[in-house]
Amino acid sequence: MIHEKINTLFVSSSGGTDEKRSIPPFNRTQHPQSNKLHEKNSINQSPFLVKLQHHLSGRQLLAEEIPFPIEEIQQHIKAGFIEAVSGITYTDNHYRCHRCGNEEQRLLCQYPCYHCQKQCTYCRKCIIMGKITECKKLYRWIGPPPRFRYEHALQWEGTLSPSQAKASEKIVSAIHERSELLVWAVCGAGKTEMLFAGLNEALRLGKRTAIATPRTDVVLELFPRIKQIFPEVPVTALYGGSQDRNTFSPITITTTHQLIRFHEAFDVMIIDEVDAFPYSAEAILQFAAEKARKPNSTLIFLTATPSAEWQKECTNGKRNHIILPARFHRHPLPIPRFIWTGNWRKAFSKNKIPIPIRNWFIHRLEIGKQAFIFFPHIELMEQALPLFQQYDGKIMAVHAEDPDRKEKVQAMRTGEIPILLTTTILERGVTIPNIDVAVVGAEDDTFTESALVQISGRVGRNPKYPTGDIAFFHQGKTKAMVRARNQLLRMNTAAKKQGLIY
Numbered sequence: 001m002i003h004e005k006i007n008t009l010f011v012s013s014s015g016g017t018d019e020k021r022s023i024p025p026f027n028r029t030q031h032p033q034s035n036k037l038h039e040k041n042s043i044n045q046s047p048f049l050v051k052l053q054h055h056l057s058g059r060q061l062l063a064e065e066i067p068f069p070i071e072e073i074q075q076h077i078k079a080g081f082i083e084a085v086s087g088i089t090y091t092d093n094h095y096r097c098h099r100c101g102n103e104e105q106r107l108l109c110q111y112p113c114y115h116c117q118k119q120c121t122y123c124r125k126c127i128i129m130g131k132i133t134e135c136k137k138l139y140r141w142i143g144p145p146p147r148f149r150y151e152h153a154l155q156w157e158g159t160l161s162p163s164q165a166k167a168s169e170k171i172v173s174a175i176h177e178r179s180e181l182l183v184w185a186v187c188g189a190g191k192t193e194m195l196f197a198g199l200n201e202a203l204r205l206g207k208r209t210a211i212a213t214p215r216t217d218v219v220l221e222l223f224p225r226i227k228q229i230f231p232e233v234p235v236t237a238l239y240g241g242s243q244d245r246n247t248f249s250p251i252t253i254t255t256t257h258q259l260i261r262f263h264e265a266f267d268v269m270i271i272d273e274v275d276a277f278p279y280s281a282e283a284i285l286q287f288a289a290e291k292a293r294k295p296n297s298t299l300i301f302l303t304a305t306p307s308a309e310w311q312k313e314c315t316n317g318k319r320n321h322i323i324l325p326a327r328f329h330r331h332p333l334p335i336p337r338f339i340w341t342g343n344w345r346k347a348f349s350k351n352k353i354p355i356p357i358r359n360w361f362i363h364r365l366e367i368g369k370q371a372f373i374f375f376p377h378i379e380l381m382e383q384a385l386p387l388f389q390q391y392d393g394k395i396m397a398v399h400a401e402d403p404d405r406k407e408k409v410q411a412m413r414t415g416e417i418p419i420l421l422t423t424t425i426l427e428r429g430v431t432i433p434n435i436d437v438a439v440v441g442a443e444d445d446t447f448t449e450s451a452l453v454q455i456s457g458r459v460g461r462n463p464k465y466p467t468g469d470i471a472f473f474h475q476g477k478t479k480a481m482v483r484a485r486n487q488l489l490r491m492n493t494a495a496k497k498q499g500l501i502y
């Protein structure tokens, strides 16, 4: 394949103003005061510092987040390349944070400020990103954006399944039309591959893309894959503690939290696992995602488990969407079984494993098949763990705050752990080739419809092992359980009808 890269403009990680690059066409008459800057950068004939442009374009940052002298920033403001807006404003007896959108007055607090030497207001809601105060400015790049264009960037030899291909087409049209699209794809549909054509199209059109996800794990997993298929394109990964924040790149893979530092940056915004904690829970992140994309941009949501409200909108034709009812390996989704377990809480409190659960996991130990057993709460799980370990000392338990979480998941992958007890922390993301799952107390509030669909989605993902058992142990069926099972059944029926599964 010939790679035809035209008019590419970017600074590499070692980038500097002396690098070879083309300069964007720029009408300098609009900026009569830019002469001084122009002189300063006469080597590359740019009226502004390209490094600064790349650092700030599409972002809104505090001075301390911009590694340039404040005089330099001031000169660019004078020349009309940067605007400074107040971080926090006060109008009509009302404070507002312009970085995170917070207007909750109890989270906008007064303190004796070191900078302005006065009582000053700061935002507690986004303090994790660095303190923003009434006396501080947010700087935005309003000059010309860096330009790029890649004709043939995609280096991928794989093929798409029929349902992936359909979704891929729909994504490409959403990018052309700058529309909003929900991609409702079952767990194991292979959603990453569906994005390739769309990302390629965005690169061809010079559109800047963000893939945002609530989970750092997903950023870390996606980053090398995207880099690999677009070897010539600078790709940035952003998450709490990541390096590489200062570069401009056509593709940014980021946690939804990091979007807070962006402002009208992206032509294409792809939000993965829109329903996952914490995106769905926190208005601040929705504000950030909205603010980070350009007006009139493409917005694509990817999820296996849209909210009940969105599902309804899809059914009523009120939401542009595409449903992928089939997994890429073209086998049907395994369907959960409901197993009544009586008062399982009481059994555990008497240090007994309820009989149906005991039979289920002993059978797995006997046939040597791995399993996840989901518990609604940590306390209960930790109380139950020794009971399970009486049968096999290698059975382990994991939860969100577990310092050995990564090691335990790895030991599960290598087969060292036969059965892993877990909270809903492992409901997504982790893929073990040949596994069964059980849910203890499936009627608990923790197990929402979406959690139960995700948990069921752990089973049968590998083409070599496309089936498996999903057991919901309960003391009374809930709506969530029934809805989750119906959702999976409906997907199988649709996939069968469309000839997408065997």
Ligand SMILES: [Zn+2]
Pocket (backbone or CB within 6 Å): 097, 098, 099, 100, 101, 102, 123, 124, 125, 126, 127, 132
């Ligand atoms: Zn804030």
Ligand SMILES: [Zn+2]
Pocket (backbone or CB within 6 Å): 113, 114, 115, 116, 117, 118, 119, 120, 121, 133, 134, 135, 136
């Ligand atoms: Zn202050």
